[in-house]
Every structure is written in structure tokens, then in C-alpha cells.
Amino acid sequence: MIDLVQDTAKSYRKLLDSFSRPGEIFSLADYTKNIDIETPFFDSTLLISYILLDGEVSYNIVNPKVRESKDLISRLTYSNLKSFEQSDYIFLTLHGDQELKKEAILQSKVGSFENPHKSATIICEVESLFEGDSYIFKGPGIKTQNKIQLNFLNDWLKIRNFKNKEFPLGIDMIFIDREDNLMSIPRTTETKGCNK
Amino acid sequence: MNRKRRTEVLVKSDLSFLKKLSALIIDKYEVKEIETPNNGLVMIKMRDSAKKNLFYLGEILVTECKVMIGKVIGLGILKGDYKEKSYHLAVIDAAYNASLEEINLLDEYIEAIESELKSQYTKDINNILKTKVDFNTLDEEVKA
Numbered sequence: 485m486i487d488l489v490q491d492t493a494k495s496y497r498k499l500l501d502s503f504s505r506p507g508e509i510f511s512l513a514d515y516t517k518n519i520d521i522e523t524p525f526f527d528s529t530l531l532i533s534y535i536l537l538d539g540e541v542s543y544n545i546v547n548p549k550v551r552e553s554k555d556l557i558s559r560l561t562y563s564n565l566k567s568f569e570q571s572d573y574i575f576l577t578l579h580g581d582q583e584l585k586k587e588a589i590l591q592s593k594v595g596s597f598e599n600p601h602k603s604a605t606i607i608c609e610v611e612s613l614f615e616g617d618s619y620i621f622k623g624p625g626i627k628t629q630n631k632i633q634l635n636f637l638n639d640w641l642k643i644r645n646f647k648n649k650e651f652p653l654g655i656d657m658i659f660i661d662r663e664d665n666l667m668s669i670p671r672t673t674e675t676k677g678c679n680k
Numbered sequence: 681m682n683r684k685r686r687t688e689v690l691v692k693s694d695l696s697f698l699k700k701l702s703a704l705i706i707d708k709y710e711v712k713e714i715e716t717p718n719n720g721l722v723m724i725k726m727r728d729s730a731k732k733n734l735f736y737l738g739e740i741l742v743t744e745c746k747v748m749i750g751k752v753i754g755l756g757i758l759k760g761d762y763k764e765k766s767y768h769l770a771v772i773d774a775a776y777n778a779s780l781e782e783i784n785l786l787d788e789y790i791e792a793i794e795s796e797l798k799s800q801y802t803k804d805i806n807n808i809l810k811t812k813v814d815f816n817t818l819d820e821e822v823k824a
Binding site for chain 2: 485488520521522552555556559560
């Protein structure tokens with residue numbers, strides 16, 4: 485059974501590290517092995533919802549089994565399901581509808597100039613963080629540049645850069661794969677697609 | 681029975697009653713503990729009676745527990761440090777959330793306790809009202 489204090493605290497540190505070092509891959513496998521609940525999404529997605537969600541924040545989830553996912557997450561974390569425009573955290577699960585996922589990112593909130601932190605964090609499930617289309621990351625937390633590989637929605641990078649064009653407004657993204665690997669892209673990171 | 685009504689009765693009942701109810705469920709279904717009974721602090725949200733403002737009265741210690749029957753989660757939470765009680769509350773909540781056939785029997789038991797609690801409450805209120813000061817007697821002149 486997951487230890488709500490130890491496992492979430494340690495994996496929270498990993499999540500923070502992944503935001504400080506965009507593009508670097510971290511593993512949540514040590515903490516997900518204690519999860520023994522069956523979920524319609526990755527174990528690491530459940531772990532991230534334990535870390536980030538509580539009664540004070542809102543979330544949304546794109547998943548073929550929305551009702552089951554929402555019942556599970558809301559009962560475990562006491563968090564509230566809200567629309568894409570209002571949610572603080574949006575979970576895009578692997579088998580969720582592609583178009584709906586794009587809708588979710590396009591409608592997500594980017595904050596305001598006085599409150600840029602009142603923006604959404606998008607948590608995306610992908611098949612693997614070691615294969616797929618290549619991208620180059622540059623910016624704060626990256627020494628020169630990082631090369632990463634993943635398969636996500638078509639044009640996800642275009643949509644993400646569009647949302648983030650008025651820095652400090654924008655969205656932050658967290659990617660997790662089947663093997664419980666984690667990588668984050670905060671809004672400060674410059675991204676370039678290459679080798680499609 | 682709706683959740684509010686049954687919770688009001690269940691949190692006031694004693695451990696043996698809760699054990700009896702949850703045994704009906706545990707004996708027949710697989711109950712998985714997903715959050716072991718643990719303490720927490722909850723802020724008490726109140727509305728003041730003058731300006732109707734919301735404020736926090738303070739913190740209260742609670743014990744909470746979560747169990748799973750099949751794919752359905754049950755939550756047990758009550759005031760004070762009652763780890764065993766919170767577990768049984770969670771099992772009963774899961775049974776209701778999963779709409780198991782046993783809930784009709786559970787309803788009957790809870791309704792019985794509900795009327796017992798109501799009559800006990802009326803008795804207590806009456807005892808307290810007996811101690812109410814009759815202000816009229818203070819107006820009488822003291823006869824020398």
C-alpha cells in the first residue's frame with residue numbers, strides 16, 4: 485500500500501527536480517511499486533495525482549473511462565473535477581481521445597500577468613520517453629541543449645508554444661511513460677522539433 | 681437511506697454496532713484497505729450568525745480510512761481518534777457506494793438505531809430544559 489507521507493514526499497522531490505532540469509528523465513518506479521489499486525491509467529499518473537491534488541485545487545482528465553477515473557481520483561484526493569478552462573491540473577491519459585486532448589490543451593488556463601501561476605499544469609501519458617520523434621530543448625536548467633524523444637499528439641509542440649507565447653503566461657507540461665519515467669517541460673524551456 | 685442521514689447515525693453509534701454491520705459485508709465480499717486508518721486535522725468551516733461570513737472556527741482531529749470493494753471506494757471519517765471505527769465506517773460506505781444487496785438490511789439496522797438515538801436525544805434535551813431558570817420567580821417580592 486502506498487505510504488501517503490513517505491512515497492509522496494520522495495516522489496514530489498523527483499517532480500521538482502524534473503522541473504529544475506527540463507528534459508532530463510527521472511524514475512518514479514521506486515514509489516509506484518507500492519501502488520496496489522487497479523486504475524484505468526498509469527500507476528505513476530495516480531502517484532502524481534496523490535502529490536499534486538487535494539481539496540483546494542481542481543483537475544480534469546481525458547480518458548475513455550472518465551466516470552471511473554473521476555470517482556477514483558476525487559475520492560482518493562478530495563479534489564474537484566472542473567472544466568478544461570478552470571482546471572489547475574489536466575491529465576491526458578494514453579488512450580484518451582486525441583482531439584479531446586488537443587481541445588484540453590487549447591482551452592487550458594494560462595494565468596494572468598498579475599497571477600501567472602494561476603495556470604494549468606498538463607500531465608501527459610506517453611508510450612515511451614526513449615523513442616519517438618526527436619526534439620531539442622534549450623533554456624534555464626539545461627546546460628547547452630537536451631535531446632529528447634517521445635510520441636505525443638500531432639502538432640503538440642505548436643499548440644504548446646502558442647499557449648506559451650506571452651511569457652510569463654503559459655502552461656507547464658509533465659510527461660510520464662509506461663515504465664514510470666518522468667520528464668517535465670516548464671514554460672521557460674525553448675523547444676524545437678527536429679527529425680520528424 | 682441518503683449518505684448524510686446514515687453518517688449522522690453511524691458516527692454516533694458504538695464500535696460493536698459498526699462491527700456488526702460491517703461483518704455483513706466483510707464476510708461476503710473482498711474488502712481491500714487502500715488507506716489505513718490515520719489521523720488528520722480538519723478546519724471547521726462555520727458561518728457567523730451576525731454578518732453570515734464564512735470563517736474557520738479551529739482545527740479538529742479526525743480519523744480517516746479508505747477501503748475498496750471491487751472498483752468502488754468507501755470513505756470512513758469521524759471526529760476523534762477512532763481507528764477501528766473509521767475502518768468499519770469505510771466498509772459500510774463502500775457497500776452503499778457499490779449498491780450491494782446487503783444495504784437493505786443495513787438500512788433497517790440503521791433506522792432502528794436512528795430512532796433509539798432520537799429518543800435518547802429528546803430525553804437529554806428534556807433533562808437540560810428542566811434546569812432552565814424561571815426568570816419570573818425573581819420578580820416576586822420577597823415577603824418579609
